[in-house]
Amino acid sequence: MKEELFVSGRNIPNVDPFLHTWHWPIPLYLFLGGLAAGILFFAAYFTIIGKEDKVPGAIKLAPMVAPIAIVVGLAALMFDLTHMLYFWRLYTTIRLESPMSWGAWVLMVMTPISFAWAFIHLREVFPNFNWPFKWLYPIEDFLKKYKVWMAWALIPLTIVLGIYTGILLSAFNARPLWNNAILGPLFLTSGLSTGAAMNILFAKSKYERHLFGKIDLGLIIVELFFIIHMVMGYYAGPEAQKEALHLLVGGEFTVMFFVFIIGMGLVFPAILEAFELSGAKVWAAIPALLVLIGGAVLRFLMVDAGQMTRYLY
Amino acid sequence: MRYAMVIDTLKCVGCSDCVVACQTENNVPVGYCRDWVTESVGGTYPIVDIELRSERCNHCTDSPCVRCCPTGASHYEEGGIVVVTHDECIGCGACIESCPYDARYTHPDGYVDKCTFCLHRVKKGQLPACVSVCPTKCMYFGDLDDESSEVSQLLKKRNHKVLAPEAGTKPNVFYLI
Ligand code: SF4
Ligand code: SF4
Numbered sequence: 001m002k003e004e005l006f007v008s009g010r011n012i013p014n015v016d017p018f019l020h021t022w023h024w025p026i027p028l029y030l031f032l033g034g035l036a037a038g039i040l041f042f043a044a045y046f047t048i049i050g051k052e053d054k055v056p057g058a059i060k061l062a063p064m065v066a067p068i069a070i071v072v073g074l075a076a077l078m079f080d081l082t083h084m085l086y087f088w089r090l091y092t093t094i095r096l097e098s099p100m101s102w103g104a105w106v107l108m109v110m111t112p113i114s115f116a117w118a119f120i121h122l123r124e125v126f127p128n129f130n131w132p133f134k135w136l137y138p139i140e141d142f143l144k145k146y147k148v149w150m151a152w153a154l155i156p157l158t159i160v161l162g163i164y165t166g167i168l169l170s171a172f173n174a175r176p177l178w179n180n181a182i183l184g185p186l187f188l189t190s191g192l193s194t195g196a197a198m199n200i201l202f203a204k205s206k207y208e209r210h211l212f213g214k215i216d217l218g219l220i221i222v223e224l225f226f227i228i229h230m231v232m233g234y235y236a237g238p239e240a241q242k243e244a245l246h247l248l249v250g251g252e253f254t255v256m257f258f259v260f261i262i263g264m265g266l267v268f269p270a271i272l273e274a275f276e277l278s279g280a281k282v283w284a285a286i287p288a289l290l291v292l293i294g295g296a297v298l299r300f301l302m303v304d305a306g307q308m309t310r311y312l313y
Numbered sequence: 314m315r316y317a318m319v320i321d322t323l324k325c326v327g328c329s330d331c332v333v334a335c336q337t338e339n340n341v342p343v344g345y346c347r348d349w350v351t352e353s354v355g356g357t358y359p360i361v362d363i364e365l366r367s368e369r370c371n372h373c374t375d376s377p378c379v380r381c382c383p384t385g386a387s388h389y390e391e392g393g394i395v396v397v398t399h400d401e402c403i404g405c406g407a408c409i410e411s412c413p414y415d416a417r418y419t420h421p422d423g424y425v426d427k428c429t430f431c432l433h434r435v436k437k438g439q440l441p442a443c444v445s446v447c448p449t450k451c452m453y454f455g456d457l458d459d460e461s462s463e464v465s466q467l468l469k470k471r472n473h474k475v476l477a478p479e480a481g482t483k484p485n486v487f488y489l490i
Contacts, residue, residue, distance in 0.1 A: 007365065008329035008350040012418045019415060021406040082404030083423035089384040089401050100407045101383035173377060173480060174413040238479070311413045311477040 019307040025076035027299035030165040031194075032073035033107070034187055034295065036066040037162040038195015040114060042212075044154035047147065055211065057202040060121040065198060067114040074107065099171045103164040110157050113150055120144050162188035165299075169306060177244035177306040180233050186226040190295050193219040197291040200284055209284055213273045216291065220270045227262065244309035253305045256297060265294015315457045316372065316392035316430055317485040318444070319464045319473070324451035325365040327352060331443035331452065332367075338431065338442035342421050347428040348443055364490070367443065367452065370395060370416035370428040371476070371484030378408035378417065386425075392456065393485065394432050399424040413480035430454070457485070 006016075014021050043063045046055045081087055091108065095101040120143050123129055131137060143150075166187030169178040196216040203209035234245035248257045269287035276282040327350050335341060335348050348369035356362045372395050379387045379395060386401035387408050397408075402424040409417045409425060420426040431441035435454075439445070444452040455464035467473075468487060475484040 003354040005352045005354075006349055007327045007352045008332040008346070010346055010349040012345050015409070015415055015418050019409070021409045021419065080406070082406070082419045082425075083402050084404065086384075086400060086403045086424075089386070089403050093383075093385050095383055095385060097380045098383045098407065100381065100405055104383060171381060172407075172411045174411050307410070310415070311480050313477040 019310070020304075022303055022307060023080055024300070025080040027296070027303040029073040029077045029080075030168070030187070030303070031296045031299045032069040032076070034162055034165045034191025034299075035194045035198065035292075036069040036073070036110075036114060037158040037165075037188075038192040039063055039066045039069075039198055040110075040117065040154050040195075041158040041162070041192060042195055042199055042215075043117065044151035044158065047151040048155070055199075055204075055208050057204040057208050058199040058212065060125050061204070062195075062198050062202040063114070063117050063121065064125065067111070067118050070107065070111050070114055074111070099164060099168045103161075103168060106157060106160050106164060110154075110161060113154060113157070116143050117150060117154075120147060159188065162191040165191060169302060172306075174311065175244075175306045175309050176237070176240040176311070177234075177247065177309040178302065179241075180230055180237075182226050182230045182233065183302070186223065186230065187299075189219055189223045189226060190298060193223060194292050194295040197288040197295075200288040203284075210277060213277050213284065213287075216288075217270055217273045217277070220266050220273075220291070224262075224266055227266075240309070240311050243312065244305075247305045247308060248301075253301055256301050260297045261294055261301060264290055265297060266291075269294070314392040314459075315374070315485065316394055316435070317455065317457045317464050317487060318369075318372075318430070318441070319453040319455075319467050319487045319489060320367055321451040321453075321471075321489040322364050322366055323489065324449045325350075325367060326449055327365040328448060330446050330448055334442040334446040335369075335428070338434075339429070341426075345418055345420070345426075347416075347426070366476075366488060367447075368414070368416075368476070369443075369486065370412075370430075371414060371482065371486045372428075372430060373482035373484050375481065375483045377411040377413070377482060381407040381411040383407060390432055392435075394430045394435070395427075396429050396432060397425050397427065399426075413477050413482060414484075 010016055039062050043059045046059055052059055078084060078087060090104045094105060120140055163184040166184035170180060170183040173179045193216055196212045196219060199212040200209055234241045247253050269290040272282050272287040276284055329350050332346055332348055336346060341347055348367060351366045351368055353364045354361055372393060374393060376395050384401050384403055386398045390396045404423050417425050417427040434441060440454050444454045453463050453467060455462040457465055471489045473487045473489050475487055
């Protein structure tokens, strides 16, 4: 057992007694990024397989949320930059070793596509709406022609974005709670799951609602498996990771982890969705909202708890 | 060239002169520091062991802070010294999160700051401020690639360690024990 003491005094804000450099905007950004990735992935996928008429909610309505989510997420990220006026430095270089760098570039490419996608569907969603400027009509027609191309581009981009929200954290070997390979796939699955939940909320028909209910159920089960793997990894890991796990099991984040993420965010909505699918009368919005909240809490927990974990020396 | 610092924990008395010297030399804002002294007490009573360590950025050879920096603001300078270019830094905090030693902090002006091994002094052939003021002369600075340098010789002769080698960053601050 070792006692460590700063003899010279050190009480640097956001570093001592434990790191808290990333505040609420970062988990919000990770959540919204994953959500946008999930929504656009399904929109693109169902466009490519030609199911446009069967899932209008997922292809036309829900994607209206995606550009908003991305812009709010990016605004949140910017807000947490302490040297904000220099943010353009992100775009004067590409550093493949830095997840933050390639994530910024992926978002740079995704943002206009997400706007274009919402743009070409806006008048279908709101039939009474007309563009205020005449020149917008030919642009709309032009972009519509390339819709399938956009869908093809979105498939890899959304997957990379979804994984990036996890890898951003897992790339930090200094934070034992984050430093596990499952975090990328876990956040991707969670992002897809929140996207599916959004599609349940925006579903136009019972068929569509049930389709995304099934998809979401499958994703939740995968997510639970990933979480079990993650916990097992900590258990089998070195001292620093065992200590990190302690925060989630028995430590100060226990309730958040078991009640809000696993219970209310995954198991309970899965049960409700299963009931709904088997014909019971459940208001489908409830599990969908729970999944969305659970997804957000997962990001907040991982970012906050992760910063409290460190190497022991 | 590979600059390194060697610190004798057996000679250190924990006076914190190195901390004050650094704050003065580098204009570190009040309430912040680039180096600090840790007292580490281990063992079970009555057999206890105290170690005093002057800690700072380890100028790691394989530094995660340089790897994670999205703009290239964190980079290697001559002799492997890790430095942040202030007006390239966006203050994203990725490097702070990535440092296993919590050696970085956000300067009140927004950019990220940390120990530079006093690069501006080293370039003039002087020693880092902390090394030059230590009253017990427990700190040494030099080039590890040069077999005959004081630091190389000390590491050859004495038992030493680095902090958290398991973090895999290959630190260049060594502690004689
Ligand atoms: S001690 Fe931390 S800040 Fe210094 S080089 Fe190593 S990782 Fe970077
Ligand atoms: S805070 Fe500055 S130095 Fe650190 S990773 Fe971000 S841009 Fe690089």
